[in-house]
Structure formats: C-alpha cells, structure tokens
Amino acid sequence: MKVKNLREILKQEPAVNLLKLSLQKNRLSHAYLFTGPKGVGKETTAWAFLFHLFCEKDKENPCGECKACKKIEKEIHPDIRILYPEKKEITIGQIRETIYFLRYRPLEAEYKIILIKEADKINLEAGNALLKSLEEPPLYAIFILISENFSKLLPTIVSRSQIVRFRSLPTEVIKEFLKKKYLFEEKVAETLAEISFGSIGKAVTIAEKGILEELNSFVKAGFSNSPLKRFKVAERFSGFLPEVLDEFFYVLSIWVWRSYLKEKIDYPYPQAFPEETFKGDPYLAIRTIYEVKNALDFYVNQELAFYHLLNTLF
Known part of the structure; x- marks a missing residue:
C-alpha cells in the first residue's frame, strides 16, 4: 500500500x-x-x-x-x-x-x-x-x-x-520503523537497520525475502563439513531469483567482513547473524563471492557455483 x-x-x-x-x-x-x-x-x-x-x-x-x-x-x-x-x-x-x-x-x-x-x-x-x-x-x-x-x-x-x-536514514529510525510496522523482535530489527546503511528500502527487502534466514542456513551447511548438506543447500539456492541472490550476496559479504572485525578489534557483531563467524581471509572470501555472483550472470550451472562457494569459504 x-x-x-x-x-x-x-x-x-x-x-x-x-x-x-x-x-x-x-x-x-x-x-x-x-x-x-x-x-x-x-x-x-x-x-x-x-x-x-x-x-x-x-x-x-x-x-x-x-x-x-x-x-x-x-x-x-x-x-x-x-x-x-x-x-x-x-x-x-x-x-x-x-x-x-x-x-x-x-x-x-x-x-x-x-x-x-x-x-x-x-x-x-x-x-x-x-x-x-x-x-x-x-x-x-x-x-x-x-x-x-x-x-x-x-x-x-x-x-x-x-x-x-534525499538522505540516508538514521539506524534508530529504521529499527523503530521495522519494529512498529513489521513487529520484528529487537535483535532482528537492529541487525536489519545496521546492515542496510541508512536505506529503509534495503532493510525491508532483506526482511521480506528472508535473507537473514538464508544466510544462517548457508553458514550452517558450510560449517557442517557435510558434502550432502552443502549440496542440498546449493541445490535450493540455485532456484532463487536474481533479485534474491543479489541481496544474499550483499549480506554474505557483510557477514564475512563483520566476522573479521569481531575477531580483530572486537567490533560489535550483528545480533541476528549466525553464531558461527568466518575464520579465513576476508579479502579472498569477498573476491570469491563476487566472482561467483558475476559467473551467474553468464549462465553457469548454479548448483555447482554455490557448491563451489561453500567449499571455498568453509
């Protein structure tokens, strides 16, 4: 409306x-x-x-x-x-x-x-x-x-x-909007507001497309070290629409970077992000994420692309 x-x-x-x-x-x-x-x-x-x-x-x-x-x-x-x-x-x-x-x-x-x-x-x-x-x-x-x-x-x-x-919106304004409009609990609203960097539209898009939930399932599959679980997640992700994948890659990159900051300088970590944090080189990881994202534009096999991403990051 x-x-x-x-x-x-x-x-x-x-x-x-x-x-x-x-x-x-x-x-x-x-x-x-x-x-x-x-x-x-x-x-x-x-x-x-x-x-x-x-x-x-x-x-x-x-x-x-x-x-x-x-x-x-x-x-x-x-x-x-x-x-x-x-x-x-x-x-x-x-x-x-x-x-x-x-x-x-x-x-x-x-x-x-x-x-x-x-x-x-x-x-x-x-x-x-x-x-x-x-x-x-x-x-x-x-x-x-x-x-x-x-x-x-x-x-x-x-x-x-x-x-x-028009200007970027304060994090607190976005958080309160999400709590009031969508009835999100505190930690989810705060995470969405924080990672949207002043864009209420991005915060709502990430929420409506369930990107935080997808990030958690992706990370858990990666840390499971189970080829079967990784393949099942890769298979499911291969069916996502491009606009969903764009937001997923965006949030995945933020998870990598915020994991690194938490480890190096104990920078506050978003509350609704996965409990598991990324342990590798963030620069190599983000480069891999964008290589996979760009490869999908050239119609590579999506299942194999996501399986490769899981095996490379974890």
Whole structure:
C-alpha cells in the first residue's frame, strides 16, 4: 500500500518541505529530480506527491478513497505514465511514446505526470529526446525523475530540473520503523537497520525475502563439513531469483567482513547473524563471492557455483 500523505514520509524534512511549499504556493516545477541513496524514500515520496496533486476531495490531506486516489494506488491512472529501464536502459522508443502521450491534454486530472524510475539509465539518444520535452513542456506536464546518481544524467537535464535531495536514514529510525510496522523482535530489527546503511528500502527487502534466514542456513551447511548438506543447500539456492541472490550476496559479504572485525578489534557483531563467524581471509572470501555472483550472470550451472562457494569459504 502506497503512502498517501507527505506527512508520513520518514525523516526527509528538507525534501518534503520543498514539495509542500510548491503545493501550497501553487508554484510547481515542470520537472523534479529526486536524488539520493537507494531505498531512502524517493519513489515513496513521489507517489505521495501524486496523491496530493490528484486527490479529488482534499489535496492537502489526500483521502485515499476517491476515484483518482484509487487509480493512483493501482497505478492505472490515465494521466500518469511510468518509465523504467527495459533491458538495463531507458530507450529512445520509450521517450517517443512519452512525447506522444504528452501531445494531448489530461483526461481526468489537472496534470499529466511522467514518473521516470532509475533515470540515470536513460541512454544518450533518449536523453537528448527527453531534453526537448523539458525545454518546452506543455503547461500541464510534470516530470519526476528518480535517480541514485544524477551525475550520470545529461547536465542539461539536471539544469532544467528542480533537484530534491534525499538522505540516508538514521539506524534508530529504521529499527523503530521495522519494529512498529513489521513487529520484528529487537535483535532482528537492529541487525536489519545496521546492515542496510541508512536505506529503509534495503532493510525491508532483506526482511521480506528472508535473507537473514538464508544466510544462517548457508553458514550452517558450510560449517557442517557435510558434502550432502552443502549440496542440498546449493541445490535450493540455485532456484532463487536474481533479485534474491543479489541481496544474499550483499549480506554474505557483510557477514564475512563483520566476522573479521569481531575477531580483530572486537567490533560489535550483528545480533541476528549466525553464531558461527568466518575464520579465513576476508579479502579472498569477498573476491570469491563476487566472482561467483558475476559467473551467474553468464549462465553457469548454479548448483555447482554455490557448491563451489561453500567449499571455498568453509
């Protein structure tokens, strides 16, 4: 369920206040560039902003119940177009379709919105085409570009956009959110908040995909020294989706490094991590993890890749 009010955005006061002021004074920019680390609320804020723009009952406090709000919730509003990378980039074809979309006035709302996710993946040809729309946009058009790294965008696109900066969230804020929203026990919430490095989105993703549980099962299989247990875990991991594996490799690398810090300087070790700690060379281990991760992109046998990883790390 989407956040429907800018008041509910966690600890992003500068960004939220800028958008609220735009709404209150009715001085909306034709293009906003939401930028900051992954998972800190950029897209969540963008959707909340749209509820304020489109709600038919109360634009200051969107109702969530009118036709417009319900369509935004389901992402089916006819005056909102969403762009995201196709095969790792946003193409000229997508921008041309967007330009055609903007030729006609809004069907149901006051504005037409172009929401561009991962805007830094707009290729050069598409960026130049988009620039033309940003230079002379229809009065009813508002672009919202979301990017972790706006330095990858054409400088001319950045210069024509209102930059809205988002920051990493404090660990304590993420921990309390996880405890309240998902009812996690203290040690799990604290671990998730700690390893997400200010990204509430990453913390939630790791939790929802059960990555901590998978880390524990992987480590236990490794320390068992049982070829059969290792093979069974490798077989199970071979069926995971790429997005699950990305998070697993991320958390596995953190486990290796935090094990090393605990051993060398008695640095606090995440409470919900496995009781067993890594004993080898962390640099070699992390290199092996990323070699396996990269190998999976080239369609190697996944079972053998994970079996190799288990045998190499343990």
